[in-house]
Amino acid sequence: MSSPSSSSTPSPYPAPHPTNSLLLAYQVRTRTILLAGGGPVAASRLYHLLCARPKKLVLFAPDNEDIDDEFRWRVEGESEDAKKGREGIEIEWRKQEFDPTQNKEDLALLDGDEIDMVLTAIPNPTLSTKICRLCRARRIPVNVADVPPECDFYFGSVLRRGSLGVMVSTQGKGPRVAARIRRKLERAIPENAGEAIENVGQLRKGLREIEKGTGKEAIERRMGWMIRVSDKWSLAQLGEMDERMRNEVLAGWEKDEARGYWDVNRGKYGGLGWLASFASRLGVGTCPVVKDPDGSAAKCPFVMGSTGFVLGAATAGAVAAFWMRRQ
């Protein structure tokens, strides 16, 4: 029914990228997850699960020499770090194989209401396939490690910085390329990006305590000020924002002033911070070509090239002057 001209009209909206999967941050705080297996792959799954902080983990793995060291440490380690990693998560390690095809208790677990998700990482493909079928028949999302057709979800390559999570997914087409992209992103995201997110949240909270209005105007004024402030801070600087800095920034609200990092850190560098504050107002320190609040002059090809040029010219000039004097 489409008219011949319609195909030549440019599309008014972006075309969907057929990624073939829905990228989600799945909430599991009230969920119970079953993990079968105790080897290195199970240990890596367990790490992901501990980050996600479910209500409960039911682990199935016979307690023998095949248990991965990391797996055991995360489940049973007595050090502060190991305990902190599983804090607030109920962990039940059933020291046997998970086999709902043989063991009625295991099947009852799938039939009951408790299990919300099943992950298997066991060296038994036949059993895995059977577990997958049983889960699917019960609409329990399932992931069989290394067998894409038996996965209702993939994990992708994940980068974590505190409460920031970045997942790189290639639909299983290029795990190595995914990891390469993840490493590239690791260099692009500052170490303290997780704190930056927390600190922006704290600032927003602090602002709401000063300006409590719930009307449209108050909301818009708050939002506008938040945008102006946060655009003045790089991500790394936001990550450094402590209570003192936050209070000084909030003190700018009444005057409708958006204070940047250097405006509240003038005392730094033996009192020379005001110089940095002045420089940052002029836009020195970030790249004048790509106006990125997170860009630094050291990463700007224009700044580095022209600085090099000036230094080179000065050096050559000095050499020439020195040489001419000697003549």
Add this chain to the structure above:
Amino acid sequence: MSSPSSSSTPSPYPAPHPTNSLLLAYQVRTRTILLAGGGPVAASRLYHLLCARPKKLVLFAPDNEDIDDEFRWRVEGESEDAKKGREGIEIEWRKQEFDPTQNKEDLALLDGDEIDMVLTAIPNPTLSTKICRLCRARRIPVNVADVPPECDFYFGSVLRRGSLGVMVSTQGKGPRVAARIRRKLERAIPENAGEAIENVGQLRKGLREIEKGTGKEAIERRMGWMIRVSDKWSLAQLGEMDERMRNEVLAGWEKDEARGYWDVNRGKYGGLGWLASFASRLGVGTCPVVKDPDGSAAKCPFVMGSTGFVLGAATAGAVAAFWMRRQ
């Protein structure tokens, strides 16, 4: 039970980052998803869903002036682009409100086996809450737009390049910071990264046709060669790898040669590509400080700074020479 010394022992494994959610690429190719609402938020959800390519979408929205233009275009648009966007996805638009509390047919839909996931983006919070409860009672994952406690999953800020998907999630703590990080990542990932993934897949497939061995040694030799080859190509170059280039790269397998982009493009630039090939063997073109196959000299502060220095010195030298001649 932990001994006093154990807390001072450094942790042997990375501590979990409490992101409080499981980042997943959820597979929906065989799933049916229900979306309630037809406004701008629903349109944005619809875009995500079309990218994910579910088996079927059941849309609920009264067909009136509140329907967002993009929503209507994606569902009913007759242009090639609009049709291509929904190709292979069964779309059923029920032109009425979704109200399982009043309408028995709607409730039957939730009670039945068809619906695997429910998304609402409707301007009725009370109804949304009721829909959420009905879904949870039936273990159907649900997302109520803008109401985090009523979401079993969040969407995060997503960057797409063909089959590559990158999700930035901040647990709803900082949607603006998430979008800022996503824009930063957009600059870090080449436009054709999606093709790069496809092309690496094609190369791997081509290799398996030449070397069919399934033994451990054959697998390891194949994997080693694939790693050596792909590390010689930047992501952007991998994205350009067409059939001719692929065949020339594969021709290097017999000689155990890992051919880079310039090795198979010597004819470029009027036959001067061999110069680029030679230069890339010397490591020119990428940053000598950060040895990143995806880094370019133009982004390397060291290369730009020193190039600027040399050019500056040369310019000053030329000026001095010219000036001295005139004396």
